[in-house]
Every structure is written in structure tokens, then in C-alpha cells.
Amino acid sequence: MGVLTYVAKRLGLYFAVLFIGLTITFLLPRLMPINPVDGYIGQLQGRANGMLSVEAIAELRANLEELYGLKGDLFSQYVNYLRRVILHFDFGPSFTYFPQQVSVMILNALPWTLGLLLTATMIAWLLGNMVGLVAGYFHKHKAASVLEFVGILLYPIPYYILAVTLLLLLAYVFPVFPLSPTFPVGQMTPEKIGMIFYNSLLPGLTLVLAGFGWNILSMKALAVATTEEPYVTYARLKGASNWTRMTRYVFRNALLPQVTALALSLGMVFNGALLTEMIFSYPGIGLIMRTAATGGDYNVLYGAITLSIIAVATAGLVIDLIYPLLDPRIRHK
Amino acid sequence: MIVDTKDADPVTMVVPPAPKARASLLWLVNPRLAVGLTILGVMGLGSVVLPLFAPADPSVQASYMRNLPMSQAHWLGTNALGQDIFWFLVFAIRNSLTLGVVVAIGVTIIATIVGLSAGYIGGRFERAVMLVVDTFITIPLLPILIILGALIRGNTSFLTVGFIIIVFGWAWDARTVRSMALSLREREFINMARFSGANTLQILVREVFPYVMAYTLVGFINTILFAINLEATLAVIGLSKVEVPTLGSIIFWALNYNALFTGHHVWLVAPIVATVTLFLGLFLTSTGFNQAFASKRGVA
Numbered sequence: 045m046g047v048l049t050y051v052a053k054r055l056g057l058y059f060a061v062l063f064i065g066l067t068i069t070f071l072l073p074r075l076m077p078i079n080p081v082d083g084y085i086g087q088l089q090g091r092a093n094g095m096l097s098v099e100a101i102a103e104l105r106a107n108l109e110e111l112y113g114l115k116g117d118l119f120s121q122y123v124n125y126l127r128r129v130i131l132h133f134d135f136g137p138s139f140t141y142f143p144q145q146v147s148v149m150i151l152n153a154l155p156w157t158l159g160l161l162l163t164a165t166m167i168a169w170l171l172g173n174m175v176g177l178v179a180g181y182f183h184k185h186k187a188a189s190v191l192e193f194v195g196i197l198l199y200p201i202p203y204y205i206l207a208v209t210l211l212l213l214l215a216y217v218f219p220v221f222p223l224s225p226t227f228p229v230g231q232m233t234p235e236k237i238g239m240i241f242y243n244s245l246l247p248g249l250t251l252v253l254a255g256f257g258w259n260i261l262s263m264k265a266l267a268v269a270t271t272e273e274p275y276v277t278y279a280r281l282k283g284a285s286n287w288t289r290m291t292r293y294v295f296r297n298a299l300l301p302q303v304t305a306l307a308l309s310l311g312m313v314f315n316g317a318l319l320t321e322m323i324f325s326y327p328g329i330g331l332i333m334r335t336a337a338t339g340g341d342y343n344v345l346y347g348a349i350t351l352s353i354i355a356v357a358t359a360g361l362v363i364d365l366i367y368p369l370l371d372p373r374i375r376h377k
Numbered sequence: 378m379i380v381d382t383k384d385a386d387p388v389t390m391v392v393p394p395a396p397k398a399r400a401s402l403l404w405l406v407n408p409r410l411a412v413g414l415t416i417l418g419v420m421g422l423g424s425v426v427l428p429l430f431a432p433a434d435p436s437v438q439a440s441y442m443r444n445l446p447m448s449q450a451h452w453l454g455t456n457a458l459g460q461d462i463f464w465f466l467v468f469a470i471r472n473s474l475t476l477g478v479v480v481a482i483g484v485t486i487i488a489t490i491v492g493l494s495a496g497y498i499g500g501r502f503e504r505a506v507m508l509v510v511d512t513f514i515t516i517p518l519l520p521i522l523i524i525l526g527a528l529i530r531g532n533t534s535f536l537t538v539g540f541i542i543i544v545f546g547w548a549w550d551a552r553t554v555r556s557m558a559l560s561l562r563e564r565e566f567i568n569m570a571r572f573s574g575a576n577t578l579q580i581l582v583r584e585v586f587p588y589v590m591a592y593t594l595v596g597f598i599n600t601i602l603f604a605i606n607l608e609a610t611l612a613v614i615g616l617s618k619v620e621v622p623t624l625g626s627i628i629f630w631a632l633n634y635n636a637l638f639t640g641h642h643v644w645l646v647a648p649i650v651a652t653v654t655l656f657l658g659l660f661l662t663s664t665g666f667n668q669a670f671a672s673k674r675g676v677a
Contacts, residue, residue: 057511064512072524200660202606204613205652208628212645216637223637308514315519315610322614323632333520334614337527345527349520356517 172259180267198257410665416658496558526616
């Protein structure tokens with residue numbers, strides 16, 4: 045029974061997040077004083093040297109509004125928008141790459157982002173938690189505070205600083221990695237895959253380092269608190285070894301809040317991934333967003349943000365649904 | 378003054394005897410806090426006082442020759458736009474700090490009101506509020522800010538950027554405040570106040586808020602960090618008001634003019650060092666306060 049209520053609650057939150065997220069995405073551009081259609085017509089005017097007649101512009105405007113779902117009152121636009129996004133995953137065509145569908149562009153970029161993001165997050169989370177566990181379990185030793193110091197140094201450094209510093213150090217001062225990475229497209233061959241891997245190392249490293257510090261600090265705090273628990277003392281008196289106590293008694297219990305924290309911080313992690321892609325020109329959602337933002341390609345922007353919201357919410361849901369497997373208290377309530 | 382850690386009554390722990398207030402500040406001092414406050418003090422004072430002596434507005438382009446090396450006149454040289462890097466950096470730190478403080482004030486006010494009322498009133502109201510809060514936490518912020526940035530770019534003032542960050546940044550703090558309010562709701566002294574005839578508002582203002590103060594201070598500093606970081610992030614990708622010197626816009630210009638390829642390291646290294654120092658200072662101050670408050674409460 046406990047699990048069912050838990051799952052139901054979590055699903056409720058999931059749909060609420062999707063709903064509110066999609067609504068914000070829908071409302072934001074419409075609350076803004078700027079009309080993308082005007083901007084686009086202005087662009088066309090510029091290209092046509094102002095030769096477009098008034099009727100032609102009016103027709104163009106009607107066409108564009110039809111195409112981009114700007115027809116009718118706010119409510120019918122909204123219903124229309126939700127139906128298009130949820131049922132068909134349709135965001136219309138891109139402004140810049142005109143007949144190209146936004147959904148195709150985004151779905152092409154998605155594997156890149158997911159591949160980099162998932163790998164980096166997993167590594168950062170596992171490594172950070174292990175280091176944090178050791179730092180917290182042996183917190184009375186001097187050597188452990190060195191580990192914590194690494195966390196303190198790394199945690200407050202913003203993503204973009206980490207990225208630029210790594211670029212400066214590992215691509216400029218010590219040219220181990222390329223300054224501007226190349227990512228081959230088309231048919232995958234072993235060489236190409238190797239190249240992609242090599243070029244992804246630097247952005248990946250940035251993401252790992254960025255997530256690493258926070259995980260060390262929070263795991264350390266949790267491990268210190270858990271080490272003081274009576275059941276750990278009991279295990280020591282029982283004669284359990286240091287290793288057993290650290291892994292089976294402290295780690296398993298301190299892990300649970302870390303799983304929740306991971307689910308909650310996914311949005312932040314995703315922000316970092318987007319930024320990393322922009323700085324390293326990594327061909328994922330982030331780069332698409334940046335190009336679209338500079339070029340005023342609003343359809344692509346809305347598609348990318350909608351997908352981001354769906355992706356982050358879904359990942360959070362998956363983590364929270366795995367949670368009962370780790371925490372027997374929810375299963376047996 | 379060392380507060381008796383076994384003292385179980387939270388009220389006396391929170392409100393130390395008034396006459397000893399000066400001496401009682403000593404419990405605050407710990408190495409982290411000292412280092413953090415020193416960094417913040419130097420950078421904060423420097424960024425407020427120094428601009429008064431600035432020879433020229435550093436955001437104006439072509440004030441000097443371009444790409445000058447480090448010298449007596451230009452401590453960090455000039456950049457490819459003919460701006461003095463040192464003064465640009467000083468103004469950047471000032472603007473970033475100001476933005477951070479303004480945002481932190483806004484966020485703290487909203488988060489405290491939302492969090493306290495949700496945790497204290499409870500019931501259906503709380504569930505509705507928390508749903509909104511959790512949604513705001515879950516929704517990735519950067520994409521939304523990118524859209525906003527793309528839409529209003531150029532037509533905005535620097536403070537609008539701060540306002541946008543407030544609108545989307547209050548949720549995490551509200552969650553913390555609310556969980557504190559939840560644990561407070563069950564405490565004896567709250568019941569005591571209620572039985573004495575205090576109404577909800579009075580309890581919130583007089584009983585709960587003083588207790589929450591310590592966390593609010595830590596949260597405040599963390600929000601400054603968050604806001605500076607977010608604005609700088611937007612600036613780095615060119616979606617904030619990049620003409621205004623901030624810790625992000627300086628990197629935006631450096632990257633835009635390919636400081637890496639042209640070998641103009643100072644332009645990039647200087648803001649990196651400044652940012653890392655400032656962020657370390659803020660972080661050490663916030664964890665230092667946390668430690669001090671924790672040891673005062675007898676937790677650690």
C-alpha cells in the first residue's frame with residue numbers, strides 16, 4: 045500500500061511539473077512586448093529591401109500566425125498548443141533552417157546531450173559520494189580534511205569558470221585537447237566514435253568536476269552524522285570491520301538523501317550541461333539553443349525548452365521511482 | 378560568551394541576554410568564517426571605494442590603445458576593445474555583488490513569506506504551495522532564462538535581469554524555510570505562545586522568525602552566490618546586458634574576441650581568479666556561519 049501511495053503522489057507531481065512548465069513556456073513569449081512574427085517579417089522586409097506591399101505583408105502575417113499557432117484568442121491558442129506538443133510533439137518549422145521540423149532537429153541533438161550528461165552525472169555522483177563517504181567516515185583523521193578541502197574548493201566555482209579554466213589549461217597551456225572540438229556527423233565508424241569520445245572528454249571532465257564538489261560536501265556531512273548513530277556503534281562493538289561498517293552501515297543509510305538530492309538537483313545539472321555544450325560547441329540541445337537564441341529562432345527555442353522540461357521531469361520521476369527499491373521503509377510502510 | 382549547549386529551551390538560545398551582546402559575538406568566530414569575511418570585506422570594500430578613483434568609465438570602448446601589456450598605467454593591460462582590464466574588473470565585481478545582494482533580498486523576502494506561511498498554516502494550502510515550489514525547483518532554469526534573454530535582449534536594464542532571477546529563483550529557499558517551519562510548528566514554545574493568545578501573525582513574527590534568522594542569513598549568502606552565478610552564466614552566452622561590466626560579461630567579451638587564440642591570457646585569467654576568490658569568500662562565509670550557528674545550537 046505504501047508504495048502505491050508513494051508512486052501516485054510522485055506521478056501527480058510529475059504531471060503538475062509538466063503542466064506548469066508547459067504553461068510557463070506558452071505564456072512567456074505571449075507576455076513579452078515583442079512579437080516574433082513582427083521580427084520575422086522585419087527580417088524578410090530587410091532582405092526584400094522594403095519592396096513588400098502592405099497586402100503581401102498582411103497575407104504573410106496571417107500565414108505565419110497560422111503556422112506558428114498564434115491564431116484565435118489566448119485560450120484556444122493554449123489548448124491548440126498543448127494538443128500539438130503533447131500528442132504530436134510538433135513545434136512547427138525552424139525559422140532559420142526553414143522547412144526543417146523543430147522536432148527532428150531536437151531529436152537529433154538529444155542523444156548527444158543525454159550521452160554526455162548521463163555519463164558525466166553518474167561518474168560525478170559515484171566518485172563524489174565515495175570520496176565524501178571516506179572523508180566523512182574518517183572525519184577525525186587529518187588526511188580526510190584534505191578530501192573535504194577539494195570539495196570546498198570545487199563546489200563554489202561556477203560552471204562557466206570551470207569550463208573556461210579547463211579550456212585554458214588543457215587546451216592552451218598544455219595542449220592535450222583541441223581548442224575547438226570537431227564532432228563528425230553521418231555514418232558512424234570506429235574512428236569517428238573514437239574522435240567523438242576524445243573530443244567529449246573535456247566537456248565531460250568539466251561536468252564531472254562541477255558535480256563532484258557538491259557530492260563530496262553533502263555526502264561528507266551525511267556520513268559524519270550517520271557515523272554517530274547508535275547502530276554504527278553497535279556494529280563496532282559487535283566486531284564488524286571498518287570496511288563493513290563504512291559500506292554496509294554508513295553508506296547505505298547516507299545514500300538515501302543523496303538519491304533524493306540528485307533528483308532535486310537535476311535541473312541544475314541540466315543547466316550545467318547546456319552551458320558546457322555552448323562553451324565547448326558540443327552538438328547537443330544546448331548548442332541548438334544558443335544558435336536559436338542568437339538567431340531569434342523562437343520555434344526551436346520553445347521546442348528545446350519544452351523538451352528540457354520533459355527530460356528533467358522524467359529523469360526526476362525515474363530516480364524517485366527507483367527510490368523505494370533502495371529504501372525498505374517506503375516498501376513496508 | 379559560550380551558550381550552554383545543554384540548554385533545551387530554544388528561545389533562550391536564540392535570544393542571548395542583551396547587555397552581553399557585544400561579547401557574545403565571539404562565538405561566531407571560526408577559521409572558515411574569518412577567511413570568508415576577510416575575502417568579502419576586501420573585495421566588497423574595494424569594489425565600492427575604488428570606482429570613485431576610476432580614471433574613466435571602463436565600459437566605454439576605445440578609451441585607450443588596444444591590447445596594451447601590463448604596465449604602471451594599466452595594471453592588467455587593456456583589452457581588444459580599448460578598455461582597461463583592471464578597472465573593468467573592479468566595476469564588474471561591484472555590479473555583480475550589487476546584483477547578488479538585490480536578488481538575495483528579493484528572494485529572501487519571497488521565500489520567507491511563502492515558506493513560513495506554507496509550513497505554518499499547513500493543510501491544503503501547504504500542499505498547493507509546495508506543488509508550485511517543487512515545480513519551480515524541477516523546471517530547468519537556464520532554458521527559460523535563455524528564452525527570456527533572447528526575447529528582451531538589448532531592451533532591458535541590468536536590474537531587469539535581477540528581477541527575472543528573483544521571479545525564478547525563490548523556490549529552493551522557500552522549501553528550506555518551510556521544512557524549518559514544519560519542525561518548529563511542533564515545538565513547545567510555539568504552543569505556549571498560542572495558548573497565551575497570540576494569533577498566527579504574531580507567532581510567525583515574534584516566535585518563528587527569530588529562530589529562522591540564522592538559516593536565513595546562510596540562505597541569503599547562498600542566494601548571492603546563485604544570483605551572481607546565474608547572471609554571469611547568462612552574460613557568458615551573451616544573453617544578459619553584456620555592455621554592463623559583470624563577472625560574466627568580461628568573459629563574454631574575452632571569448633568573443635578570441636582571447637585564447639590571440640594569446641591575451643590576462644583578459645581571461647584575471648576574471649577567473651577574481652570570480653573564484655569571490656565565490657570562495659562567499660561560500661566560506663556561508664558555511665562558516667552555518668558552523669558557528671550549529672555549534673551554538675549544540676548540534677556540532
